[in-house]
Amino acid sequence: MLAERCLAIMAGVALLLAQPVSAQEAAVCAPVAKVRPERHLRQLTLDLLGRPPTWEEYKAVQAKGAVSQEDIRAMLGTEAFYTRVRNFHRALLRSNISASVFNNGNSRLGGNGTTAPFGFANNPTVSLRGTNNQTCNAEIEQSACQATTQDPHIFDEFPVPGRKCHDDMGVPMPVSFDYDTNFYTCTELGAATGNVATDCSELKVAPTDANKWPRYRYFCDKRQVSGVTKSYLCLPDKTKSTTAALSKEVEDANKYVVSFDHPDPASKPALTTLKRCTLDLNLNNNIRGSYVSSSRGCIQREGYVTKPAGYWAPPGAPTTVKVCAIEAQERDFNPWTRDSCETARFVNDRSCGCGVGMRRCEVPNIGTVATDPLYVRNVHDLRVAAINEEPLRIAESVVRLDEPYYNILTTRRSYVNGTLAEYFRQRQGVGVFSITAPAPVEAIPAVPYNDNTTWKEYIRDEAHSGVLTTPSFLYRFPTHRARVAEFYEAFLCKTFVPGPEASLPAPEDACNRENNLARRCGCNYCHATIEPTGAHWGRYAERAAQFLPPTQFPRFDPKCRDCAINGDTNCGGECSQYIMQAYDGDGASSLGLLKTYLYRTSDEEQNIEAGPRLLVERMYQSGELERCTVKRVWNEFLGRPMTAEEQRMYLAPLASDFAKSGHRFKTLVERVVSTDAYRRID
Structure with missing residues (x-):
């Protein structure tokens, strides 16, 4: 190395002669000054092991006078070095999907299962209970709804004749209702009536000219405030333009007000009516089993059930918990409509629930500190962390086994901890992640959910290729083009930047309207490479980690073509991966074609079917x-x-x-x- 260094300096003598004397003086073929053994040891332990040397290590190297190759090799076989390998690949692959998977919290449960039942705590409760952020009635057990005093609203009889706790298919029905203060102003009855009545029971009389307050008997609501039950009169909020405009009071035959209506519905106001609340539900589009709340402004709560704790429960947690009756259900499809509960729609379907073991739902942090034995960590955060870690474990295994390094790009071997094992084995995360199970359930190791430190090996399906088909890589780089760019940057040290010869055509040039970027003038400098290379991920959906097998997603689907021709671009939600609209001649002739096949040559179609492994094999040659x-x-x-x-x-x-x-x-x-x-x- 010293000789090479001197030759390199002497080869530049002509250049040095033209420089100042001070610069020439620097060009001296002197031996390279090396760090002392102690500093060399410190460099190595910090770089390879992530820590400074121990006193014993310092003494050993002083005794030997140098760090030997055997010392270095010993470091390369330690657990600290393998941790270093994982961290190196974490940065190389930018393995972090926390900003790539948007979790809107719709499948997240509120409550703790003891003092408050587990139940949806976000937007889904609008369709389930009438407004958002509303859980169930924690005081009434669902199957005992007829034997338990319901909310102390006014009923002519109790129990209500013919009232059922469940419909004919076992779907839980409301057991209580309240007036929503987003629409109503609820005032203590005595203050509202000038003490003409102070309890809802006093309104169970026929209204007269002298006493008109009984007209509002159906809008009298008893509520508990600080443990004390009080009667409130709930009338449309006069401070809001939408509800203040409901000035028309509609009465039944007994002169009781049953709704507040807009006097001019033909003007299409934002709100036309607020009806009295009941325990009845309406049907969405008159479809049996497709339930919606009976009226805006009504909060209709079902009761709770007691069932085994969810999959997230840590050791020592209660074996049974309270769960809202809707969320406690375990169906795979709506028993009335046969619509699937295995999609994101399950949160809005009253008949679905969280599934067996609560597998479709998740919880945030429950408890106070991680040292609490009953502390439950945020399920979504654990899944993101496990997905981020998987490709790093693949890379570590290749290095640990001393395999050819580029096996990290081609191996089918992968690893799961408790979070990932249960995610795949129990088909969890419905509606949040779109990840195809990498292997049959029986091939995925069984690791308890709460064991996040144990990683077990298994073999993925044949379509997989190292880190390049892990959910972390596919979500972090959500498009085929982004996947190509990361592969080139991380493993070829190249970026896509047009060369100095690149130029854009005039704005009026027809080439600007070319939809195929591999041919569009100006864009083709990069995309002539990006597009055919991106085809290697053509069997993986964009913005997801979903594999598109040919048996389920053929190259061409006549059903999707027929829907597209008829203007039905949704086609029952089954054709999202297919070309359903035409933007040019090629698109018009490609309706019903899997999107990734658009503009592909026969060679590029081979890239689609061969997958990323073929790309890696080709790169070996260069x-x-x-x-x-x-x-x-x-x-x-x-x-x-x-x-x-x-x-x-x-x-x-x-x-x-x-x-x-x-x-x-x-x-x-x-x-x-x-x-x-x-x-x-x-």
Whole structure:
């Protein structure tokens, strides 16, 4: 290395002669000053193990006078180094999907299962209970709704004749109702009536000219405030324009007000009526089993049930918990309409629920501190963390087993901890993630949900290719083009930037209207490479980690074509992966074609079916993979990129040695930290 350094300096003598004397004086073929063994040891332990040396390690290297190759190899076999490998690949792959998967919280449950039943606490409760952020009635057990005093509203009889706790298919019905203060102003009855009446029971008389307050008997509501039950009169809120406009009071035959209506519904006001609340539900579009709340302004609550604790319950937690009756259901489809409960729609369907073991739902943090034995961590956060970690475990296993490094891009081997194992085995996360199970359920190891530190190996389906088909990679880089860009940057050290010869055509040039970016003028400088390369991920959906098998997603689907021709671009929600609208001639002739096949040549279609593994095999032939990996490792362990001189001196030899070693990652690291450049004093 010293001889090479001197030759490089002497080759630039002509240039140095033109420089000032001070610059010439620097060009001296002196030996490179290397750090002392103690500092060398410190560099190595910090870089390879992420810690400073111990006193015993310092004493050992002082006794030997140097850090030997055997010492370095010993470091490369420690758990601390494998942790370092995971961290290296975390940065290389930018493995973090926390901002890539939007969790709107619709499947998240509120409550704690003891003092408050588990139940949806977000937008789904609008369709289930009449308004958002409303849980069930925690005081009434659902099956005992007829034997338990309901909300103390006025009923002519109790129990209500013919009232059922469930419909004919077992779907839970409301057991109580309240008036929504988003629409109504609820005032203590005595204050509202000038003490003419102070209890709802006093309104159960016929209204007279002298006493008109009984007219509002159906809008009298008893509520508990600080443990004390009081009667309230709930009338449309006069401070809001929408409810203040409901000035027409509609009465029944007994002169009791049953609704507040807008006097001019033909003017299409934002709100036309507020009807009295009851326990009855309406049908959506008159479809049996498709329930909606009876009227705006009414909160209709079902009761609770007691059932086994959900999958997230830690050891020592209560074995049974209270769950709202709607969320406690375990159906896979609506018993009336046969609509699936295995999609995001389950949160709005009164008949679905959270499924067996509450698998379709999740919870936020429950408890106060992580040291609490009953502390429950946020389910979504645990899933994101596990998905982020999976490709790092794949990379670590390749290095640990001393396999060829590029197995990280091709191996079918992967790993699951408790969170991921239960996610795949129990088909959890419905409506939040769109991830195809990587293997049959029986092939995925069984790891208890609460065991997040144990990672077990399994083999994924044949379509998988190392880290390139993990949910972390697919979600983090959500489009085929983004996946290509990351592959080129991380493993080929290339970015897509138009060259100096690139130019844009005049705005009026027809080439600007070319939809195929591989042919559009100006864009084709990059996309002529990006588009065919992106085809390798063509069997993976964009903005998801969903694999599109040919048996389920054929290249062409005549049903989707027929829907598109008839203007039905939704086609029952079954054709989202297909071309359903035409924007040019190619698109018009491609209706019903799987999107990824649009504009593809026959060679590019082979890329789709072969997957990312074929891309990696092709890149082997160029030598760019080796050179880029050398640069990445150099930058990681020297803390800076190679200089131009270092590239000339080290890049080719290191890449050649890396290839000759069978692409062993630890061998490359050992070579890099053994170079003079690593040990010298700059």
